[in-house]
Amino acid sequence: MTRILVVEDEPAIRDMIGFALKQAGFQYDESEDAEQALAAVASGPPDLVLLDWMLPGMSGADLVRRLRGEEITAGLPIIMLTARVGENDRVHGLELGADDYVTKPFSPRELIARINAVLRRSVAVAGEQPIEFDGLCLDPVGHRVRTDGETLALAPTEFRLLHFFMSHPDRVYSREQLLDRVWGRGVFVEERTVDVHIRRLRKALAGRGYDRFIQTVRGTGYRFSTGN
């Protein structure tokens, strides 16, 4: 499930966006200002940010700059919502690092279309970069996992699982969520199947001690994290 963070101070617009997102099958969180948004992002980065240009307090532009500055959120796709139509402002917004912009008033369909377009692009671009944690390196393009020197042999599902975890570190996922995002929607398997694959992945990662990255959160699910 794709998670979208909406940063918008005007309740009416927020509701409309929320409705459109729900219709389109996105999961979303809402923030009324930049501070709330930063907190939300810190507690777990979404897959995309919908950001109003005009916000009380810290402006949308400032928020973009902040997000781009942080290591973790530097690649986060951002779509600006703006009432301004001048070419200058548009260029300015894009220069700051937004991936796209939508001018008010906009139709829900246009919004969804742009979200999908940006997500496609960001997946295509960001999805190709190798991901590394503490010497454990996953290369999506070459479809390999390396630990200082040696290449691990992972079964397809193990690879997808690890790939998902390393793309979303420090977040707990329930078995149901993992089934959705690693196995795919509409696939019906027992939830306990996840446990077995976690076990297999851990076994593959062990030996070099990397199994400690796959953590159990009792009563909730599993998490990938280099700390604890």
Added chain:
Amino acid sequence: MTRILVVEDEPAIRDMIGFALKQAGFQYDESEDAEQALAAVASGPPDLVLLDWMLPGMSGADLVRRLRGEEITAGLPIIMLTARVGENDRVHGLELGADDYVTKPFSPRELIARINAVLRRSVAVAGEQPIEFDGLCLDPVGHRVRTDGETLALAPTEFRLLHFFMSHPDRVYSREQLLDRVWGRGVFVEERTVDVHIRRLRKALAGRGYDRFIQTVRGTGYRFSTGN
């Protein structure tokens, strides 16, 4: 320093691109139309051309054709900027010889990403140079493959397959992708056909142990790599 030639008649977009390129550490020149561009290229070819599809006077398509026609600029990487979204136009642009295309409106970050991708490819491919891995040498011009001294006899499809693999090492390709890029788009054959040709290629490479370069990635496709 990588030099990029921007051919774009609209000043606002030119400025935005210029800013993005400067940010990304590229050096760039600007041309407002095809004639200026030709002159700029003649005075010293850039490393890449960013080319608007719609230009006053000679169109972007014509310019691509001209550049491809000249010996010196035939291999010059070209990225098309286009407002058109129809599949036909996109395919047409690529068929003419553009290496990639970006549809307006685009974000600076996407543009930079695509530029880097195209540059990587063009450096890696470099066209007509022989490609060598660990004593296995493929000569695109002479259309032959040598292993320390001896020349391998490869069937045409086997040669194209190996050529593609050696041009794109350490990347996994699905059967579908391989059919697209080795057999050509619009060719309808069974996916399992790829397996058979992989088998034949491996058989031809074996004997000297080079079949180990052709690796199976179960559930995904095949990969050419000297490591594992």
Added chain:
DNA sequence: TGCCGTTGTCACACTATTGTAACATTGCTG
């Protein structure tokens, strides 16, 4: 025309992968 290399497809063999169930262990709650 007959020969030969190439190619796509199929049938079958083989193996890794996978989901599940069954049992063991852990950790919480009262």
Added chain:
DNA sequence: CAGCAATGTTACAATAGTGTGACAACGGCA
């Protein structure tokens, strides 16, 4: 500490994915 729920672990049968050899069609060429 008992009892219970959650998770770890193992084994196994079914299956999907790949390797392999054979074969017929096709086209070039002598």
